[in-house]
Amino acid sequence: MTLPNVEPITCGVHQCSNAAILHITQFHEGSFTGIQHLCCAHGARYTTLAELAHRAQLTHRAQQAHESSRGQPVPMVLECIAFHDQSPLTVIVLRETDGRRLFLLPGDYYTSAAVSQSVQTLERPGTHHAMAMLLEACEASLQQIVVENRDSAGAFHTILTIRIYGITKRIDIRPSDALALSHVCKVPFMVNSSLLCEESSP
Numbered sequence: 287m288t289l290p291n292v293e294p295i296t297c298g299v300h301q302c303s304n305a306a307i308l309h310i311t312q313f314h315e316g317s318f319t320g321i322q323h324l325c326c327a328h329g330a331r332y333t334t335l336a337e338l339a340h341r342a343q344l345t346h347r348a349q350q351a352h353e354s355s356r357g358q359p360v361p362m363v364l365e366c367i368a369f370h371d372q373s374p375l376t377v378i379v380l381r382e383t384d385g386r387r388l389f390l391l392p393g394d395y396y397t398s399a400a401v402s403q404s405v406q407t408l409e410r411p412g413t414h415h416a417m418a419m420l421l422e423a424c425e426a427s428l429q430q431i432v433v434e435n436r437d438s439a440g441a442f443h444t445i446l447t448i449r450i451y452g453i454t455k456r457i458d459i460r461p462s463d464a465l466a467l468s469h470v471c472k473v474p475f476m477v478n479s480s481l482l483c484e485e486s487s488p
Contacts, residue, residue: 294306295309295323296323296325297323297324297325297328298322298323298324299324299325299328302325302328304325304326304327304328305325306323306324306325306329307324307325307326307329307370307371307372308323308324308325308326308329308332308333308368308369308370308371309321309322309323309324309368309369309370309371310322310323310324310329310332310366310367310368310369311366311367311368311369311398311402312365312366313363313364313365313366313405315363316363316364316405316469317405318402318405318406329368332366332368332377332379333370335368335377335379335388335390335485336368336370336373336375336376336377336392338390338483339377339390339391339392340375340377340392356480357478357479357480357481358478358479359432359476359477359478359479360382360383360385360387360476360477360478360479360482361382361383361384361474361475361476362380362381362382362383362389362475362476362477363380363381363382363383363475364378364379364380364401364405364465364469364475365379365380365381365388366379367379367393367398367401367402369395369398374394374395375392375393375394376392376393376394376395376397376398377390377391377392377393378390378391378392378393378397378398378401378462378465379391380465380475380477382477382482386484386485387479387482387483387484387485388482388483388484388485389433389477389481389482389483390483391442391461391462391465393462397460397462398462400412400413400414400462400463400466401462401465401466401469403466404465404466404467404469404470405469413466414463414466414467414469414470415470417467417470418467418470418471421448421471424450425450425451426448426449426450427448427449427450428446428447428448428467428471428473429447429448429449429454429473430445430446430447430473430474430476431444431445431446431447431464431467431468431473431474431475431476432444432445432447432476432477432478433461433464433475433476433477433478433481434478435478435481436481442460442461442481443458444458444459444460444461444463444464445457445458446458446459446464446467
C-alpha cells in the first residue's frame with residue numbers, strides 16, 4: 287500500500303518558512319486554547335524546558351530525597367504541553383496561579399494525551415472521567431491533590447486525599463493522573479513549593 291504524501295508543517299511564526307518540529311498544546315485557566323507549531327529556533331524556550339525537566343529527573347536519582355521537609359503547597363495551572371518530533375518524551379508545563387514559578391513534569395505521548403483529554407468534553411467518558419464517575423458512584427469525594435516530594439529514583443509522589451463515609455484516605459498516584467483528575471473533579475492541583483523552578487529571562 288502506498289501512503290499519501292504529507293506536506294510538512296511549517297513554523298507558525300509570521301514569515302518563518304522553516305519546518306516545525308515542536309508542537310505546543312496550549313491552555314488557559316484549564317481550557318484548551320490551541321496548538322502552536324514551531325521550528326527549532328522559535329521553539330527554543332520549550333526545548334530548554336524539556337531538557338531541564340528530564341535532566342533534573344536523571345540528576346535527582348543520585349540524590350537523597352528531602353523536599354517534603356520544606357516548602358508549602360502552591361496551586362498550579364496547566365500552561366502547555368510540548369511535543370518534539372525527534373523525541374518520544376514530552377514536558378508538561380504548569381505555572382503557579384499567583385506567580386511566575388514553574389513545575390516541569392516529564393512525560394510521554396500517552397500521559398500527555400490523557401491530560402489534554404481531561405480538559406475536553408468527550409462523547410464517551412475517558413479514563414479519568416470514568417475514575418471521577420466511580421468516585422461519585424461510591425459516594426466518595428476528592429478533597430485535595432498535592433505533589434509532595436520527589437524520591438531518590440526521580441519519581442514525584444502525588445497524594446490524593448479522598449473522603450468516603452466520613453473516613454479520609456490518602457492515595458499515592460502518578461502526577462499526570464492526578465493532574466487529569468484535578469481537571470475532571472475541579473480540585474486545585476497543588477505542588478510543594480520546593481519542587482518549583484524559576485524560568486530564566488531571555
